[in-house]
Amino acid sequence: MTHKGYEAVIGLEVHVQLSTRSKAYAGEGYGYGEAPNTQVSPVSLGLPGALPRANWGVVQAATRLGLALGCTIREYNEYARKNYFYPDLTKGYQITQHETPICNGGHVAIETSAGPKLIGLTRIHMEEDTGKSIHDLDPFHTLLDYNRAGVPLLEIVSEPDLRNGEEAYAYLNEIRQLVRYLDISDGNMEEGSLRCDVNISVRPVGREAFGTKVEVKNLNSFRHVQKAIDFEFQRQVAAVEAGEVIYQETRTFDAGKGSTSVLRIKEDANDYRYFTEPDLAPVRLTPSWIEGQRQSLPELPRARKLRYQSELGLSEYDAQLLTDDKATAAFFDAVCAAGAPAKTAANWITGPVAGWLNERASSIDRLPVSAASLAELIGLIEARTVSHSAAQQIFGRMADQPGAQPKALAEALGLIQQSDENALMAVVDSVLADWPDKVAEYQSGKKGLIGLFMGEVMKRSRGSADPKVATDLLRRRLD
Ligand code: ADP
Ligand code: MG
Numbered sequence: 159m160t161h162k163g164y165e166a167v168i169g170l171e172v173h174v175q176l177s178t179r180s181k182a183y184a185g186e187g188y189g190y191g192e193a194p195n196t197q198v199s200p201v202s203l204g205l206p207g208a209l210p211r212a213n214w215g216v217v218q219a220a221t222r223l224g225l226a227l228g229c230t231i232r233e234y235n236e237y238a239r240k241n242y243f244y245p246d247l248t249k250g251y252q253i254t255q256h257e258t259p260i261c262n263g264g265h266v267a268i269e270t271s272a273g274p275k276l277i278g279l280t281r282i283h284m285e286e287d288t289g290k291s292i293h294d295l296d297p298f299h300t301l302l303d304y305n306r307a308g309v310p311l312l313e314i315v316s317e318p319d320l321r322n323g324e325e326a327y328a329y330l331n332e333i334r335q336l337v338r339y340l341d342i343s344d345g346n347m348e349e350g351s352l353r354c355d356v357n358i359s360v361r362p363v364g365r366e367a368f369g370t371k372v373e374v375k376n377l378n379s380f381r382h383v384q385k386a387i388d389f390e391f392q393r394q395v396a397a398v399e400a401g402e403v404i405y406q407e408t409r410t411f412d413a414g415k416g417s418t419s420v421l422r423i424k425e426d427a428n429d430y431r432y433f434t435e436p437d438l439a440p441v442r443l444t445p446s447w448i449e450g451q452r453q454s455l456p457e458l459p460r461a462r463k464l465r466y467q468s469e470l471g472l473s474e475y476d477a478q479l480l481t482d483d484k485a486t487a488a489f490f491d492a493v494c495a496a497g498a499p500a501k502t503a504a505n506w507i508t509g510p511v512a513g514w515l516n517e518r519a520s521s522i523d524r525l526p527v528s529a530a531s532l533a534e535l536i537g538l539i540e541a542r543t544v545s546h547s548a549a550q551q552i553f554g555r556m557a558d559q560p561g562a563q564p565k566a567l568a569e570a571l572g573l574i575q576q577s578d579e580n581a582l583m584a585v586v587d588s589v590l591a592d593w594p595d596k597v598a599e600y601q602s603g604k605k606g607l608i609g610l611f612m613g614e615v616m617k618r619s620r621g622s623a624d625p626k627v628a629t630d631l632l633r634r635r636l637d
Pocket of ligand 1: 167168169170171315316317318319357358359368369370371
């Protein structure tokens with residue numbers, strides 16, 4: 159992405175909301191969309207004298223994400239207070255990490271239209287969410303919901319390695335896929351489980367030094383992230399060209415207008431008066447515990463995709479589709495484990511199954527057909543008991559009647575393919591006996607008439623004849 163000889167330099171700060179059972183420093187849980195102010199406690203409300211306790215699940219999630227991204231895991235972790243006032247933060251400070259983030263370094267590997275690229279990571283640290291200010295429900299007042307206060311977050315800070323919206327999109331997609339594979343977050347951007355702030359500056363192509371960056375907040379979809387980047391890039395280039403100074407400021411994205419506007423001039427770290435959190439003991443991780451976490455990581459999307467290609471012989475395209483989300487990959491594995499050949503299972507899942515789900519805007523975990531039943535249906539095709547097109551009809555019925563056996567449905571629908579030679583030969587003979595002229599024409603060279611005979615065989619067998627067997631039998635009689 160260049161424009162008038164300029165390029166964008168972009169770094170992302172991504173907040174991942176963890177789906178731990180309890181909050182970061184308090185015992186209550188959190189569910190999106192619950193009645194306001196019902197998931198709170200003295201700790202998350204910051205009542206005087208309430209004391210936080212660190213949730214071990216957060217440390218574990220941070221470690222596992224860091225290991226999956228090739229970060230160095232810090233053994234000695236302190237918590238820090240970041241002090242500021244805002245109505246959604248009754249404590250007056252956020253418990254975060256400042257100088258000792260749990261993960262350093264590492265990278266996110268992305269695919270772009272220009273090829274693969276590694277995006278460096280600066281750090282990942284543990285912190286907590288704030289409550290929510292609701293400005294658009296009451297015409298006169300701001301409403302406050304503290305359910306979200308104290309929900310654990312991991313903040314993932316990238317190096318300024320991204321250059322355009324496409325790369326930012328790919329980066330976010332990788333992170334979302336990874337947190338879902340690791341089962342540490344649902345990664346749902348609409349519900350705020352994944353949030354992203356964009357830092358962006360511009361510089362003439364070829365210059366090393368970075369320009370002054372602007373931070374854009376309030377981005378709640380991948381598309382908004384791309385739009386905000388496109389808008390800011392154009393705006394900053396125009397400003398620089400006009401000889402204006404770019405200020406280090408925080409801007410907000412207006413989804414309706416597709417533009418950004420100034421929110422505030424950026425605070426310095428100094429303004430937050432960070433200091434070590436006195437109410438929480440530091441967490442010390444041992445190398446053997448960290449190693450244990452590394453050993454117990456699940457198979458990650460990239461490795462799974464490569465395995466599907468090298469071990470199962472799938473195309474890169476199929477392997478990509480199947481590993482996009484963990485549930486689909488797990489379903490595919492289960493269909494194969496139940497005996498279906500990999501390539502056929504892949505075709506079914508990326509074809510009829512995906513089509514069925516798309517039509518209903520549903521997802522694979524809600525598919526009413528079990529992996530075992532699909533494997534059984536595939537087995538019927540492999541055994542030539544039903545034709546491929548009959549199998550598609552049977553699949554539709556299986557989805558309507560969960561638990562129904564594919565074989566029983568095939569019988570009930572009269573879709574069992576007739577491949578018994580004796581039975582089919584009787585049909586073939588009756589057809590040929592009724593068309594003596596055509597048989598003579600065929601034998602004097604009009605070989606195309608085989609289509610006519612086949613059509614008649616299919617009609618008389620009410621569509622159940624195995625086409626391959628029927629053709630063979632016709633040829634045997636005629637040639
Ligand atoms: P701050 O102290 O303002 O939060 P950081 O150094 O922590 O700034 O960086 C925050 C984010 O901004 C990181 O993702 C980083 O990669 C990115 N960033 C830093 N400098 C620039 C720049 N000049 N242009 C674009 N992004 C930048
Ligand atoms: Mg920062």
